[in-house]
Amino acid sequence: MRKVGPYGVETLPQVLVDVPAAPPGCRDALVERARLQWRPADGGDPAKLVEEFLAAHGLPLDDLARPAPEHIPDGPCGAALYVSAAAGALLAGAPPGPPNPAPALPEVAVVVYGHAETPPPSPARGAGPWRLGDWQESWTPGQHAAAVDAVRQAIGRGDVYQVNVVGHAAAPYTGDPLPALRRLGALPGARYGGTLTGAGWAIGCASPETLIELTDGRLVTRPIKGTRPATTAGERELRASAKERAEHVMIVDLERNDLARVARTGSVRVDELFAVRRWCDLWQAESTISAAVADGLSLADLLRAVCPGGSVTGAPKLAALDQIAALEPVGRGAGMGALGWVAPGRIDLGLTIRTAAADGERLHVWAGGGITWGSDPQAEVAEAAAKSRPIRATLAGR
Template identity: 45%
Template sequence: MSATGETVVVLDRPWTDPVRVAAGLGGGDGALVLLSDGGPGGRWSHVATGPDRVHAGAVEATAAFAALRDPAFGPGTVGLAAYDAGARPATGPRAPIWPDLMLARYPAMLSFDHQTRTVRAIGRGRTTAQAEAAARRAAGWLARAATPAAPAAPAETFAAEAGDDAYRAAVADVVARIAAGELFQANVARAWGGRLRPGADPFDAFLRLQQGRASPFGAYWRIGARALVSNSPELFLAFQAATGRIEARPIKGTRPRAADPAEDAARAADLLASAKDRAENLMIVDLMRNDLARVSQPGSVRVEALFAIERHPTVHHLVSTVTARAAAGVGPADLLEATFPPGSITGAPKHQAMKVIAAHEPPRGPWCGSLFLIEEDGGLTASVLIRTAAFEMDGDGGWRFRTLAGAGIVADSDPAAELAETDAKIAAIRQALAG
């Protein structure tokens, strides 16, 4: 019996590759894939379909995650918080381009443990019979596993919403605002958009991203006429309800990978030695410490790792780890309300950075929001939705998409270098969509 009064049944099954299971189920309405690369940053993958409860809509700025407090959205719930829901207290009302908060509860789910190479078929229900039936339904999905197709690039068009000069001008403006004492750092983004070819599907882009570009927090999720494809390397929050441990792993600092091993190592060393990137990272570490302190036991906030290099298929990143111990009574909704949107994609001070971002960007939608899972013990794993594309279905059944990439702008930022950084960050999504 779970803490919410539901019966939970778990069936252990032999290992099956989660991408093959996802390919067998397909990317139709309700399909969910939370896909880890199996590395240190992402032990678990999850696959499900057929949610029994769905919420999608606007929220009040003073209670952005109120719907998450509904016991109906307990363990087995997946949520997507759009960036603009958290930014609105700073930016004021702006027409949303995506629901502020989407939630879906899955009574049947497969969870893949990449470390032990085992699979758990999880079923939930009001009675033991209902939970057993849900667990058997999830276990049955394993038999549908199929070798993923190698789809062609699905995008018919892929174009920047504004020219390079506009982004360089935005960077220069933020640098000037920093020099004037208005703020210390702001993460300013540029956007691309387009349409998929007739008959193409967002799931095609997801499958292409798994071909040599898997990440710790890859994801595909479709609810109705909206779909999300993410290749995020960044953990926003991990919360262990049993122990109260909170972990955040902000990313600040990027270099593109190189094909030559010596050049690749030199680029990683350059990133690690960069005073600019270390200062940028440290500012966000301090911001995350402040955010976590609002919901943590006094004196429990710690920086466990500072300026670690992480290597991903297309980029090197500079990553730090901040931990804390949750105060009594704190749950996922409290934690998200205290820290959202993520500091690594806003800036410092956070409130002023969001105002500056809004002066240069239209609403972001899901990009730089968070995709999260409420876990069996009431804990939480939440990613930062970078390397992410959002899809919406047209009236004629086709799909249009929008994706963004940003860079943290500080006092000595060079507009041309920041533009190049956004090109490096969008590379994997661009290749998946447009080839």
């Protein structure tokens, strides 16, 4: 476990705090007070370590059903929380998968913020012009398609019902990557738009998907499953697709089960099913599931129940994670994890789809899709490329 003092970077310059889901009225006044970063070599239970670290810095989250205490003057405002897909797999009792292609990234980070008396100064511009090199894929389209076929074979054997298969690409860069990462948050539909930075690493997020939200004693998750081009024909095709609807309903059932583990008995409900919404140049299907939080539920318990998200793993979740660990050539890094804001009385974590990360040398992106028995390998390869296209174009400055 690495406890780090107020923010300092080695190769990436400082930026104003722009954490996804941070209170809008606070973003221009937040200053870092304390930080914890965790990697598997540090040992321990990362969910419990996060909870204990937050409590030690004035943010008790050991009983999420308890009313939030009154804010203490000069006390903390809240904290950014990042949990990678690999850390989520460990919390679920599954293999973490292949190594992270951006090893500078921690697998868990929590950053406690307070309010500054005066707004922080604007960040200095990075030296040199921004240039993004060619993307190098971690697998070929043929290898991606073969992984889809392998999942279909596993479904045929009865091992799984659905598995989310994700690919990775990296590109070298010169200049300051942070303006490029911050541009992601301005993409249409980026409910969790923003950045999180550390010493030698940064994450930029344009995610539209809620992993878990807690307000007024109610838990909410909004899984997204089903994608088509944002055309009139694409919307019509998505609404009519039996394959996409079946894939979507499987994940809704999985998320209902995840919430039931941490909810008041009998309180889980589906508020909206298969609503078609737009993100950039794509139509996507989203559902809303909610439940009343159980008495005594802690943040650590909640993270163990919902991480990693069902829409980026599959069903059954543990069996899908076994397939993911065996099939994907590199780790998911900053992709398919959780990123957002936590504070007493309010939790809002987005699922890190449509997300990029920078280390000192390269930018990294991840994209994929859910595979069912009815999946066509070539169509799945094309869908992953369509999801990645707006991210790559935005990072390049187009």
